[in-house]
Amino acid sequence: MNGDIKIKTPKEFGIKLNALEIHEKDFPTVFRGYDAAEVDNYLDQIIKDYEAFEALINLLQKQLYQARQNAVVRPPKAPEADLDEIMQRIRELEVYCWGRAKG
Template sequence: MTNKKIQLTSKDILEKEFKVSLRGYNQDEVDSFLDKIIMDYQLFNEEITTLKKEIARLKKLNQKKEQAKASESTRVIPPSQVNYDVLKRLSNLEKAVFGKSTRSNDES
């Protein structure tokens, strides 16, 4: 990308006055051409503004996606896995408190 800056605005073009000479250009033709240039400048500026907004929107969307991926990778253990771990710990606790198994007490 170049670091050149736009030198003229649509207002600069609109307000530009040329010196009139004896054998100069047709002033109406020059004015008509400059009017077209002004319209183009305005369209370019609108397009640039629209594209800058779109870039900002896409960057924001991309950040949200990256945050979602990051939070997904640090996600908590799924509930089914937690339930299994809790049941296993509970079973170990029962064995420690009541002996080998609680079923042998139920059968007696």
């Protein structure tokens, strides 16, 4: 793994809207409709949340990229006991089990 990642856009995550699209959305007014000021205030908060989410996604993608760049690939740890130690333990078990070492 070389750490190379493609920075994805919100659309690539399946997010349909962005802050600008929400901001530019125009709703027609109708008789006995919603209070336009209340809708605008609510949409303003949604826009702020979207901007925060987009910033967070970008930050996390950059941190992931940096973490992968800085990751150290370590070689596998060598076995604790070497072959001579293993053979000695086998001989001791043979003596214990059969009274003498084989071979």
